[in-house]
Amino acid sequence: MIRFLSGRIRTWVWPSSFPAIMALFYLAYEAMIAYFRWQHHFSRGDLQEFYGQRDGFMLLLVAVAGALRAGSFHPLFWTDYGRWLARTPWRVSKPLPLRPIHLMPDDIAFLLVVVLLLHHPYFDVLRVPLLFLFGYFAVVCVSLWMTDTTVFAWALTFGLGLVVRFWMVPWAALAVEALLYPVALFGLRRSLTDFPWSKPDLLFDRRPGLKLEGSKDRGKLGPSTDVGEWLAQKQPRSLGWPFDLLRPNQPPMGISWPAGMAVSLLFGWWVYAVLANPLDPELRKVLQGMGLTMFPLMLAFVRIVRYCMNYSSPISLWGRLLTLRWIIVGYDKVFVAPILIFAISAVGIWLERIGLDQTILVPIVVGSALLAFLNVGPILQNWRHTGNHRISPRYNSKTHLKL
């Protein structure tokens, strides 16, 4: 998904022209404000709302610029570039041929220009580097996860939560980001040391991106083509029934117990980081409601779909009732986790009623529900291979034909 969006954005907007787009946007807004001041003789204070909107949009664009800065020249996200780079003698000790991923002096120049443009008494200019670095770190973090540089990925994800926790105190958030930069830098270096990454899908995907020389011939089998690679490019994502559901080499599914625990803790931490900020009371109410009810319900639903889609009960409900097999342990064990998630949500609502501090309660409920979602058995792979279910394939007839 991220690689797809990155490819699309790169096709639409070349990163070097992104500052020009920002400048155009800024000038358009300035022209509109100037028109109002000239036509209606508004003072700067009268137009505070307009300035607020402009600053908001500009900050959003700054965050996008940060994300593009990290993703545009990363061989993971630009797959043709990555494929080409994998065939060169490039190693991490040498600079990347197109542009480095780490920040450069021209990035600081770019931020200074934006700060100068947006500088006015109602605006905290620290928000500019704060947003830029947030977008940058977010994409670096994704790249670290995708290339299994997990220790740095964990650290960066936790650190970004800390940035969110101090969001309303920009200098503190920026200080945290300054501490995170070495983590991101070492993580990137560690990740690029393992290049080319062993996961074939990172390099050989069929989605559009910028074409490098020779890539147009990828679909043809020539005398010098690697047959294995050529066949891998032509691999359909789904092979239909029975091969999708009875395939001998299903990729590992599920998550290890410690990883599930860590993800849940991290997610709870992020929820706490958001809720610990002074928020609009209405927004806070909505977020808390979502955390206590919507999120657990969604998790329970996703879990049931993931386990039961294509894997039905071995006997119909009617058959169960009449043959007195009301509980089939080998099948019904998949409902333990959803029931537990419902129970966690119910307990959370009850604790809210008796007045427990929601800034603490909601992260605990969200983290516990996620823990049950990820870690309560059966493990998906074991369930699909050994569960007491009936495999009942369901396919979309637009993409598959039933013979």
Add this chain to the structure above:
Amino acid sequence: MIRVVDVVQHYGVRPVLKQVSLEIAAGQMVVFVGPNGMGKTTLLNVMAGVLSPQRGFVEYDGLRRRGSTADEIEIRRRVVFLPDHPWLPNNFTGREFLQAVGRLYEVEDARLMNHVERLLTVFELAKEGDWPIRSYSNGQQKKIAICSALVTEAPILLLDEPFSGGLDPAGIMALKCILRHLAKNIGATVILTTPVPELVEELADRIVVIRDGKLLAYDTPDGLRQRTGSTGPLTEVLQKLIFPEAMGNIEQYLKEANR
């Protein structure tokens, strides 16, 4: 060796299979015959791991179906199942589909390309192999589905009614010859179902007759002849076994019609 032990299968209230047990030696061609709705496909689905029986189990060379993840994966490597109504990816060409299936079963790349070519030729799909599957006729879809089972080179094939579904005479002949070759020369175990006894005579090493969910007979064609005291074609033998009252009913009807 495939062992089906004491299998009982319900979908709802009525049991579809009632304590079915049988053993199939490697390299045999076994045909399940029986009237419609009597449990042939259900038994094949239990053997394929699509259904989890309420009682009993299936073993392949000592590995129990759904016994453990490792056993199940090993069984899936050795066994390919082709249902009566497979779903095919309609945007891919027949050739791409077969290559992808072959890779799924880890067939070596160069051999796979060669095998795909030979299969497309023998089933008269050489030209159509490069067309998207959605443009195929029913018969061509059936052929590409059969090819997908054969391209896996799995030593055990479970085929549900492979001769039905619009297969033309050339396709039927090709499939018969290939299955016979697989069983006799390669040592593959082929298990297939058919409601039509005419096809059984020239293919089956052993025949499984199922009626009302019970294993009525499991024997060689000659063994079934001895059992029924019939010396005629296998069709007649199976008629006597499966529909013992059918011949009497027909004679009675004709006698009354001639009066």
